[in-house]
Amino acid sequence: MRPEFHLTLPVEDGASVFPALPGFVTDVRPGAAGPYERLARIGRAAELAGMGGVLAPFDPAGQDSLIVAGGLLRGSRHMRVAAEFHAGIATPVYAAKLSASLQRFSGDRLDWRLAVDLDPRVARSQGDFVEGAERYARAEEFLTVARGVWHEEDYGFAGRFYEVLGGGLLFPLSGRAFPRVQLSGTSADAMALSARHADLHVFGPEDDLDAAIAELGALAAQMGRSPAYGLRLPLLAREDDDEARRDALRLWLLRSGARETFPEPERATRLWHGFGRPGLVGSYENVAAAIRGYLDRGVSAFFLEVEPHLEETYRLGEHLLPLLAKEIHNAG
Amino acid sequence: MPVDFYWRMAMEGDQPSLRRKGIVSRGGFTPGAVGGLAPGLRNGKLDGYSHVDYLAEVAKATEASGFVGALLPSFPHTDDPWAAAAALARETSTYRFMIAFQPGFLHPVQAARMTASLQLATGGRTVYNVISGGGGPQQLWWGDKVEHDDRYVRTSEFLDVLRGVWYATDHSYDHEGRFYRVRGGGLPPALAGQPFPEVFFTGSSKAAIAAAGRHADYYLSWLEPLSSLTAKFEQVREHSAGIGRSPRFAVRLDVLARETEEEAWQEVERGWVRPGPAATPAYVGLGDSVGWQRGQDLGSGGNGSRGGYRALEISPNVWGGFHVLRAGPAFGLVGDYRQVAARLDELIALGAEAFVLGGVPHLEEAYRVGAHVLPLLRGAAVR
Numbered sequence: 001m002r003p004e005f006h007l008t009l010p011v012e013d014g015a016s017v018f019p020a021l022p023g024f025v026t027d028v029r030p031g032a033a034g035p036y037e038r039l040a041r042i043g044r045a046a047e048l049a050g051m052g053g054v055l056a057p058f059d060p061a062g063q064d065s066l067i068v069a070g071g072l073l074r075g076s077r078h079m080r081v082a083a084e085f086h087a088g089i090a091t092p093v094y095a096a097k098l099s100a101s102l103q104r105f106s107g108d109r110l111d112w113r114l115a116v117d118l119d120p121r122v123a124r125s126q127g128d129f130v131e132g133a134e135r136y137a138r139a140e141e142f143l144t145v146a147r148g149v150w151h152e153e154d155y156g157f158a159g160r161f162y163e164v165l166g167g168g169l170l171f172p173l174s175g176r177a178f179p180r181v182q183l184s185g186t187s188a189d190a191m192a193l194s195a196r197h198a199d200l201h202v203f204g205p206e207d208d209l210d211a212a213i214a215e216l217g218a219l220a221a222q223m224g225r226s227p228a229y230g231l232r233l234p235l236l237a238r239e240d241d242d243e244a245r246r247d248a249l250r251l252w253l254l255r256s257g258a259r260e261t262f263p264e265p266e267r268a269t270r271l272w273h274g275f276g277r278p279g280l281v282g283s284y285e286n287v288a289a290a291i292r293g294y295l296d297r298g299v300s301a302f303f304l305e306v307e308p309h310l311e312e313t314y315r316l317g318e319h320l321l322p323l324l325a326k327e328i329h330n331a332g
Numbered sequence: 333m334p335v336d337f338y339w340r341m342a343m344e345g346d347q348p349s350l351r352r353k354g355i356v357s358r359g360g361f362t363p364g365a366v367g368g369l370a371p372g373l374r375n376g377k378l379d380g381y382s383h384v385d386y387l388a389e390v391a392k393a394t395e396a397s398g399f400v401g402a403l404l405p406s407f408p409h410t411d412d413p414w415a416a417a418a419a420l421a422r423e424t425s426t427y428r429f430m431i432a433f434q435p436g437f438l439h440p441v442q443a444a445r446m447t448a449s450l451q452l453a454t455g456g457r458t459v460y461n462v463i464s465g466g467g468g469p470q471q472l473w474w475g476d477k478v479e480h481d482d483r484y485v486r487t488s489e490f491l492d493v494l495r496g497v498w499y500a501t502d503h504s505y506d507h508e509g510r511f512y513r514v515r516g517g518g519l520p521p522a523l524a525g526q527p528f529p530e531v532f533f534t535g536s537s538k539a540a541i542a543a544a545g546r547h548a549d550y551y552l553s554w555l556e557p558l559s560s561l562t563a564k565f566e567q568v569r570e571h572s573a574g575i576g577r578s579p580r581f582a583v584r585l586d587v588l589a590r591e592t593e594e595e596a597w598q599e600v601e602r603g604w605v606r607p608g609p610a611a612t613p614a615y616v617g618l619g620d621s622v623g624w625q626r627g628q629d630l631g632s633g634g635n636g637s638r639g640g641y642r643a644l645e646i647s648p649n650v651w652g653g654f655h656v657l658r659a660g661p662a663f664g665l666v667g668d669y670r671q672v673a674a675r676l677d678e679l680i681a682l683g684a685e686a687f688v689l690g691g692v693p694h695l696e697e698a699y700r701v702g703a704h705v706l707p708l709l710r711g712a713a714v715r
């Protein structure tokens with residue numbers, strides 16, 4: 001499977017990116033010169049760097065992923081844009097309708113990342129009081145109804161969460177590709193939902209990858225489906241291991257870690273545990289080799305987490321992705 | 333008193349003219365239409381453009397022609413206004429996106445988040461057209477079973493929650509209502525502190541006017557004959573005054589303006605006599621919308637075949653047959669540039685402080701109205 005590299009966007013970059021100028025300095029920037037403008041530049045960086053896509057995460061502290069996706073799709077030609085949201089934001093009919101327009105506008109480049117497990121406190125702050133296993137039941141209905149109105153005429157559905165009568169997108173909103181569905185999680189509920197609905201299931205490097213991929217693969221096969229597998233992956237790559245380590249240390253100190261507690265990158269796996277979750281640190285060659293390792297284990301999509309986003313994205317495009325050119329361009 | 337002129341964004345695609353009723357050639361809405369644009373054909377293949385590329389042109393034409401922005405309607409057969417606004421935010425600089433949406437399809441917290449993100453993207457150019465739905469099969473298509481008057485109760489609660497979340501700091505907003513619950517809500521610092529969009533509220537029923545009283549910055553009505561519009565505004569004024577509010581008034585109408593009156597009516601006639609069904613989808617009339625019914629009762633109610641088009645000129649230049657020639661409400665103005673400007677001045681004198689004008693095709697007509705009609709306006713001075 002052709003490997004895909006996606007950039008995870010900083011939807012919560014804060015207004016601090018563009019500090020206000022002192023009052024006596026003429027500032028003709030419209031209000032638009034803020035965090036959204038910054039995101040647009042980062043999106044262009046991913047496109048120009050030849051990445052396969054970007055992910056706008058659901059972040060209660062950040063900008064809305066669907067609005068961000070709408071702008072970034074318009075500002076790009078090739079890359080996919082994934083918007084992460086939870087099922088409480090809208091009815092599945094409305095989510096489908098809005099997404100059909102995004103598909104029309106972008107030539108079918110939208111992905112959905114459905115966030116199912118939410119911290120109950122966060123969920124309630126979003127007006128969403130559905131909890132526990134119920135969240136999976138709702139996600140199931142949400143995706144079923146969304147696909148139903150997408151693909152069928154005169155669609156009807158009466159479930160526990162949603163009801164539709166005589167539904168179904170009309171031409172020309174109909175007939176586009178349904179957004180590629182990304183899901184995540186390792187619980188039994190998550191696996192069962194993915195077996196039925198995921199086009200791409202995203203794990204973390206902390207997960208027991210081989211076991212999880214085997215489990216989901218078997219479940220999905222029973223439904224005659226075969227999702228692709230993705231990996232969230234923080235990453236710091238430099239010209240050599242020493243430089244990578246130096247910058248990892250700088251990052252560690254910046255995030256108020258102490259010099260004495262700096263976790264050394266693991267030599268065998270190139271994994272570093274200082275990002276907050278495990279990620280890769282090392283020379284371009286070594287990081288590329290580690291990525292090849294994941295490819296061999298069945299992972300084909302990488303949701304890279306880098307910082308600062310713009311600069312690191314150009315770096316990846318110029319130094320890391322070329323080392324994987326053979327895999328990217330020759331895969332079947 | 334400044335008057336804001338909005339134009340309309342044809343989210344349903346655009347016809348080449350009113351002469352070609354029901355032929356939506358722009359935006360990919362008519363399968364296999366010869367002469368279709370965005371997408372069009374190049375060497376026998378789709379050229380890769382899409383509706384949004386045309387919408388971008390209309391938005392720029394609108395901006396250049398003196399309009400403050402446009403209304404982006406939302407129906408089952410249209411593209412979505414949030415999607416279009418997100419796509420075009422950075423391709424425009426002064427254009428305000430008046431987004432039509434129905435509470436009930438979006439959660440108010442999500443509406444707050446999307447709006448605030450759009451405010452960041454546009455530098456505060458988002459405006460709301462709060463619609464409460466026309467009922468009937470269309471409402472069930474959307475997956476919404478709530479009855480007419482209850483929809484306005486929901487709209488009211490929706491706007492309360494939306495404002496509550498918008499202005500809350502420190503996750504301090506709690507709400508327990510009939511339609512919505514929120515605990516510890518509020519916009520995060522990255523989104524907070526931006527202007528709340530102006531609210532253009534629509535609905536002609538009692539329930540609508542009651543809800544409008546609490547929430548409307550502008551009460552937006554379709555054009556009706558001036559006497560009935562005057563009465564409607566009076567009703568809204570009275571109700572609002574009763575609760576200590578005074579919304580401004582806005583009118584949505586199409587204009588067909590030409591150098592001479594004769595030329596304008598010829599344009600109508602050419603569309604009128606051309607065979608073909610009315611351009612407005614049948615389901616639009618099947619609901620519980622009081623406002624739509626008013627338009628039908630006052631205008632023709634029928635299709636082009638019955639009676640002469642000129643019989644629908646209810647008062648000078650006020651014509652009630654537009655829905656036959658293009659999708660949308662019945663009433664608009666037909667006349668020469670001066671006449672149309674004079675009628676708009678009368679509406680201003682009647683109390684209108686904002687307009688949503690429209691014309692087909694939206695691109696060329698935006699330029700025309702900007703160049704030939706808006707400059708002739710005199711405002712309340714005509715009184």
Ligand SMILES: Cc1cc2nc3c(=O)[nH]c(=O)nc-3n(C[C@H](O)[C@H](O)[C@H](O)COP(=O)(O)O)c2cc1C
Nearest residue numbers: 405406432463465466534535536537540621622623
């Ligand atoms: C100016 C104006 C614009 C409207 N735009 C829309 C729209 O975009 N989508 C929609 O479904 N209904 C739209 N409506 C219709 C409303 O949803 C509603 O059906 C109408 O206001 C009737 O409500 P009433 O029964 O209270 O009169 C619009 C109404 C008006 C007056």
